[in-house]
Amino acid sequence: MKFWEQLVVTLICCYDWKSSGMSHPKPACRYPPSQWCRSLEIAVECKVQNQCMELNAIKPNQTVPQVSVTLYYESLCPDSRHFITHQLFPTWTMLQDIMSLTLVPYGNAKEMFPANSPFACQHGAPECRGNMIEACIISLTGNSLAVQIIYCMESSTDVLGAAESCLQLYAPSVSWSSVDSCVSGDLGHRLMHDYTVMTRALNPVHSHVPWVTFDGEHTDEMEDKAMSSLFHLVCELYKGVKPPACTGAPVKLSRSGC
Template identity: 55%
Template structure:
């Protein structure tokens, strides 16, 4: 079973307002509540997990894929990821998928069998990009962890605690081994390749694609109300939450 973010939000709200919270015997992180039948029973969310899986199995159309090409320390990227993309996915994850590519306006230079990266916002941003790239490769809980990082005052120094909150099975040492080693270097190179292959080429970040396509019209719609854009583009039976809107954002880091 896949851990639904809407389920996590619902259970949390129930607990806050007098409803039923997950059982005290639940030792798993929220992202793992629906990872197995035993986990769902132990955490007291079996009914919700089964209902969520039933809903997904009856979707009649392909989900809308939202691609985000971004930088970990770009203010506009952080704003879009935290205030627009993550909440939209939280509510629409039954009809929406996402692709995160942390690279943005970085520059790649070959160095023997490896690559050296120079980032628009300095070495700390390169480290943030690398950590988030490794997380995407290492765990299904990557998006909540990245959301936790990007919504924190200090993106880099919050990473360890964010991993510990959202993934009980992922070792921070393994994350940093990836970020500092050959695997992370190659994964970042792939991000560079994906970013350079954009057509049209990106001019700023956040750069948004919808089902692999980027136009200025789609970008504007995504920035003004990604929620409405996904709902309107989805061709299957729309979930009840469709029809709401979000704030307008116009903050970018230009490719200099």
């Protein structure tokens, strides 16, 4: 279930129970809200099948390619953090049905040889650790959860200090020890090497971060639009029928209750 769908379903349930003068009960199911619409069986158990079917009915045409957005950034770069928290995450929350997002936490880092200190980062060793933590989180949790965890980290006062609690909040089934093992082991270094290759392959070569590509392309015009309103740019680039979030069209959902 998409993040915005979770919010909609939750609001529907809350609205119906509040309007009836009754307190809103917790769903009698063993699944978190993020999984309510993952399958019909789960939706039935959690008593949200009507809402899930209606939400699926208004999803964009899945045969039309999503807008592919790739963000090259650094974990401790102030401009990267501002873009993630003020542009990227709100846009992804509303438009993830029409956009695919790839995060590349590398930026202006450099791969060094010999490998006793394999990476040098613009904001020092803490940023190298932050980049690798986020790379490991992406690898271990999957893209959707990783976006939420990384937003949680980047919006915190202490990015590195918030990592463990953000992981526990959004992916409690993934242990912090597995992330720590990734960071200190071969997997973390392999992930960062892959990001090195991806970043070096950029054409045109990136000159700063945040650096955003759309369907593999970067232009000054697209960057200007992304920095001022990524949301409107993604809506503009999507070639299918625009979702209600882009057009502002009202969406009427059932009030049958949970």
